Amino acid sequence: MNLSRRRLAGLVVVLLVSGAGTMGWCKHAQAGNARMVKQSVLRLDATNKEAVQGIPDLPKNGTVALKARAFYQRETLRFDIEDITVTSTDETSDLFTDHQTGKDTKTNDSAKN
Amino acid sequence: MIPRKTKALLVLWAGLLLAASPAWAGNKRIMSVRAAKVLAERALIESVYGLKVRCTESVEDMVAASFVGKTESKTAGQIKGITYDDVCYDPQKDIAQVTASVCLPSITNIDGEVIDLKSKTFRRVAFATSTPSMAGPIRALRAAELDAYAQLVKRIVGFTLESHTTVENYLLKSDSVKTKVLATLYLAELTSYGWNESGDAYVTMTLNLKDISDMLDEEVMEGAEIIEVTGEGAQEDDFQVAKNS
Numbered sequence: 001m002n003l004s005r006r007r008l009a010g011l012v013v014v015l016l017v018s019g020a021g022t023m024g025w026c027k028h029a030q031a032g033n034a035r036m037v038k039q040s041v042l043r044l045d046a047t048n049k050e051a052v053q054g055i056p057d058l059p060k061n062g063t064v065a066l067k068a069r070a071f072y073q074r075e076t077l078r079f080d081i082e083d084i085t086v087t088s089t090d091e092t093s094d095l096f097t098d099h100q101t102g103k104d105t106k107t108n109d110s111a112k113n
Numbered sequence: 114m115i116p117r118k119t120k121a122l123l124v125l126w127a128g129l130l131l132a133a134s135p136a137w138a139g140n141k142r143i144m145s146v147r148a149a150k151v152l153a154e155r156a157l158i159e160s161v162y163g164l165k166v167r168c169t170e171s172v173e174d175m176v177a178a179s180f181v182g183k184t185e186s187k188t189a190g191q192i193k194g195i196t197y198d199d200v201c202y203d204p205q206k207d208i209a210q211v212t213a214s215v216c217l218p219s220i221t222n223i224d225g226e227v228i229d230l231k232s233k234t235f236r237r238v239a240f241a242t243s244t245p246s247m248a249g250p251i252r253a254l255r256a257a258e259l260d261a262y263a264q265l266v267k268r269i270v271g272f273t274l275e276s277h278t279t280v281e282n283y284l285l286k287s288d289s290v291k292t293k294v295l296a297t298l299y300l301a302e303l304t305s306y307g308w309n310e311s312g313d314a315y316v317t318m319t320l321n322l323k324d325i326s327d328m329l330d331e332e333v334m335e336g337a338e339i340i341e342v343t344g345e346g347a348q349e350d351d352f353q354v355a356k357n358s
Contacts, residue, residue: 031311032351034177041177044170044290048276052285063288064278070292071271074336079274 051079059088141243142202145209148241153213154195155188156237156303159262161215161230162190163223163299168263168272171291178356184259190223198236207244208251213237223297228328237303249348253314254306256346261318262298264342269320269334270296300325304341314346 052064067083158164165187173179192215199212214236219229240251272294279286306316320340322333334340 031313031347032349032354033347034352034355036313036345036347037177037180037182037352040170040182041172041175041180044172044292045175045287047274047292048278048287048290049285051274051276052278052280058280058283060280060283062280064276064280066274066276066278068274069271070274072268072334072337 047077050077051081054079055081055084055086057086059086059090061090062086062088141207142204142209144243145207145241146200146202146211148243149200149209149211149239150197150213152239152241153197153211153237154192156239156258157195157213157215157235158190158192159186159188160237160301160303161217161220161222161235161299162188162192163297164188164262165223165295165297166259166262166266167293167295168266169291169293171289172287173289175287177352180352184263186259186262188223192217192220199238206242206247208240208242208247210238210240213239222299224299226329228299230328233324235302238306250308250312250314253308253312253346253348254316257306257314257316257344258303258318258346259344260346261303261316261342261344262301263294264344265301265318265320265340266294266296266298268340268342269298270294300328312348314348316344316346318342318344 047070051066051068051070052058055064055066058064063086065085066081068079068081070077070079072078166184167186168182168184170182171180194217195213195215197211197213199210201210202208203210214234216232216234217230218232219227221227240254242248242251272292275291275293277288279288301318301320304317304319306314308314318341321338322340323338326333
């Protein structure tokens with residue numbers, strides 16, 4: 001009986017110490033600027049995707065280079081696109097030849113929001 | 114048990130220690146309090162007169178290690194009538210806290226505009242220490258303030274976005290994203306601040322657009338009355354540690 005009590009007490013002590021250690025480690029892991037940097041990266045990505053998704057006639061495959069002025073209007077982020085280059089790399093079919101990789105580039109006004 | 118000579122020496126040593134410590138603490142206290150007053154003055158100038166904020170952020174291929182974020186602030190103005198409402202000093206940590214306030218009928222702000230402040234009282238708090246090892250929380254708080262300023266500027270003025278994006282099967286992949294803004298900001302008020310359990314600082318700043326519109330006699334931002342942001346600042350650079358590992 002005495003031994004089991006001792007064991008129980010020992011187990012409690014071990015659990016308490018390991019728990020405190022884990023909490024201390026977690027606390028340390030949360031501190032610092034890495035979490036803030038990750039949040040900023042996600043925010044930048046979301047902002048960019050919001051701007052690009054607003055562009056009409058996006059190609060299935062291609063690239064978009066844009067410069068826009070972003071501003072808030074009634075709590076909503078709006079984009080005033082100043083410069084844009086959309087390059088399509090979609091495969092286009094030609095009736096007389098085999099499938100080819102076509103390139104179609106749109107710039108400025110044609111693709112503005 | 115202890116020889117008399119040793120006892121006498123111990124008493125003498127304790128006496129010297131007691132006599133010396135108040136003098137040492139006094140000097141530190143004065144330096145720390147003075148520094149906190151200067152920082153509180155700067156905070157008030159930033160709030161009332163205004164400041165220039167330049168903020169740039171960039172990331173490549175969504176890899177956090179490539180993220181570069183920089184916020185700079187600059188101000189230089191004259192203000193008179195500052196009073197220090199609250200001066201506290203923690204001798205254990207050597208940290209001074211000063212709350213400064215100013216009440217002015219009008220001011221010519223950073224943009225050269227004369228603003229009718231309607232004798233509103235502006236209040237800002239600042240902390241300082243003369244012990245470098247204790248400066249971590251204070252630096253984190255300043256970083257949080259700058260973050261809040263940058264967020265306010267982005268909300269009011271907006272920002273420039275430059276990016277390169279790849280579209281693959283109608284899915285977007287951000288290759289490079291860059292944002293930048295340079296603007297002046299004034300009449301920002303600090304409403305709350307603190308440190309979380311891990312030691313990272315936070316500040317809440319507000320811009321009462323209704324009051325500012327009344328002061329400037331023009332609408333500042335369509336469809337908003339109060340803008341509130343929360344800035345964050347860290348004591349530890351674990352991002353650089355992770356980047357280098």
